[in-house]
Amino acid sequence: MNPILNTDSYKLGHFLQYPPGVQAVSTYVTTRGSSVMPEIxxxxxxxxLKAYLAQAVTAADIEEAEEVAHLHGQPFDRQGWTHILTKHGGHMPVRIEALPEGMVVRRGIPLVQVTNTDPACFWLPGHLETALLRAVWYPSTVASSLRHIRRTLMPFLEKSCDDPETLMPTRLSEYGARGATSLEQAGLGGAANLLLFENTDTLAAVLHARRYYGAKMAGFSVPASEHTTMTAWGQEREAQAFAHMVDQFGDYPAYSVVSDSYDIHNAVSELWGKLLQARVRGKPGLLIVRPDSGDPIDTPVQVVAQLAYHFGTRLNGKGFKVLDDKVRVLQADGVSLRDITMILGRLEGMGFSAENISFGVGASQLQKVSRDTFSFTMKSTAIQDGDGRWRDMSRRPVTMHEKLPDLGRRAVIEEEGELTSIRLEELGGRVNHLSPVWENGTLLKDWTFEEVRQRARARHRLYG
Structure with missing residues (x-):
């Protein structure tokens, strides 16, 4: 991607629109409004920063961008981009400050603040808006939505499981790669999922966490069948197909077998529960029975009950039934958060622990979000004139009830256990959580995936 053209068309002409003498512009990313999820x-x-902003502009980029701009009907700042190439080696002269990644904050707090470092490039913060806002809103929104799911599920685990904190990261498996619009979206959204849950079949997710946050392995998978590999045996040989899975993968820590190709209840009661039970018990691995079709709430509850009848259960420390350690259930066919809570509620009412079942999510988590989910915005709020003085910049509210982003250059401080935004000039000796992470082509802070994950999972908002 030509870094000059990673923006909106109309921004190519903004270098001609500022008043004379402007030296710098300060702009920041934040969220607006309120919802059932007030934190992000x-x-x-x-x-x-690593994938795009680290890419230096080249002479070929300038030539291409100029041609595209003129054919497209836009002016082009050849002098400005040539200045960036010759004086800064093609790296955009900007300073970026940001909150620690993974931090959970209430709506309205600045997340990222951008200022140019070269007066000749005062237009750069605005030019970066399109790419920078897109880079932040999507993975932040996916992570925020999944944190909401995690917080919704936790009461079920706390009530019925001996070790809810350890179990929680394995309660949700992400299978969204095929439902994403692109490989990059699968990687970005999948990496966001891995902050809150650790089971995934999206390889792009673990590669993004590995490549950009240094995680050797951020997510885990198990050998698993699909309907194609099961129905290839034919209905008359379904038992052989299941037995083959046990033989091939029973020595792995866990393996998953989709079991509803023909009749899920026959498969559980007759095949897994009787014919193949000894074979399953003879292997060290955990069999995960996957009922995909049927009623998304009744069917998995019935499967848990059937497995309990055939394999037996034990009581955990909280008095709830836990399936034999050789079997568990995974429901992964289009379940919503409402479905999941209903399943867990029914199982709880029947005396079963939430640890007996886990769930799969796909495109619903990677696709059913937008920039408007949390009203992400990036606004220029301060401008430096020719005398070096900073002044506020903003439009006038349309109505008296409209709340615009806070003006001026911002800082984020802790105040009475909460993060709050203040003017940079008011910071004094207090710690500014908006700290420099990038300047003039150099990464100043390289977060590890584990650091980010710990903040995203922390229960206290200030630290997570």
Missing amino acids: VFFGLQMF
Whole structure:
């Protein structure tokens, strides 16, 4: 991607629109409004910095951008981009400050602040808006939505499981790669999922966490069948297909077998529960029975009950039934958060622990979000004139009830256990959580995936 053209068309002409004498512009990314999810998880900036902003502009980029701009009907700042190439080696002269990634903050707090470092390039912060906002809103929104799911599920685990904190990261498996619009979206959204949950079949997710946050392995998978590999045996040989899975993968820690190709209840009661039970018990691995079709709430509950009848259960420390350690259930066919809570509620009412079942999510988590989910915005709020003085910049509110982003250059401080935004000039000796992470082509802070993950999972908002 030509870094000059990673923006909106109309921004190519903005270098001609500022008043004379402007030296710098300060702009920041934040969220607006309120919703049932008033907090957001900040995530994704480091991926953008390493993948895109680290790419220096070249002479060929300038030539291409000029041709595209003129054919497209826009002016082009050849002098400005040539200045960046010759004076800065093609690296954009900007300073980027940001909150620690993974931090959970309430709506309205600045997440990222951008200022140019070369007066000749005062237009750069605005030019970067398109790419920078896109880089932040999507992974942050996915992570925030999944944090909401995690917080919704936790009461079920706390009530019925001996070790809810250890179990929680394995309660949700992400299978969204095929439902994503692109490989990059699968990687960005999948990496956001891995902050809150650790089971995934999206290889792009673990590669993004590995490449951009240094995680040797951020997510885990198990050998698993699909309907194609099961129905290839034919209905008359379904038992052989299941037995083959046990033989091939029973020595792995866990393996998953989709079991509803023909009749899920026959498969559980007759095949897994009787014919193949000894074979399953003879292997060290955990069999995960996957009922995909049927009623998304009743069917998995019935499968848990059937497995309990055939394999037996034990009581955990909280008095709830836990399936034999050789079997568990995974429901992964289009379940919503409402479905999951209903399943867990029914199982709880029947005396079963939430640890007996886990769930799969796909495109619903990677696709059913937008920039408007949390009303992400990037606004220029301060401008430096020719005398070096900073002044506020903003439009006038349309109505008296409209709340615009806070003006001026911002800082984020802790105040009475909460993060709050203040003017930079008011910072004094207090710690500014908006700290420099990038300047003039150099990464100043390289977060590890584990650091980001710990903040995203922390229960206290200030630290997570």
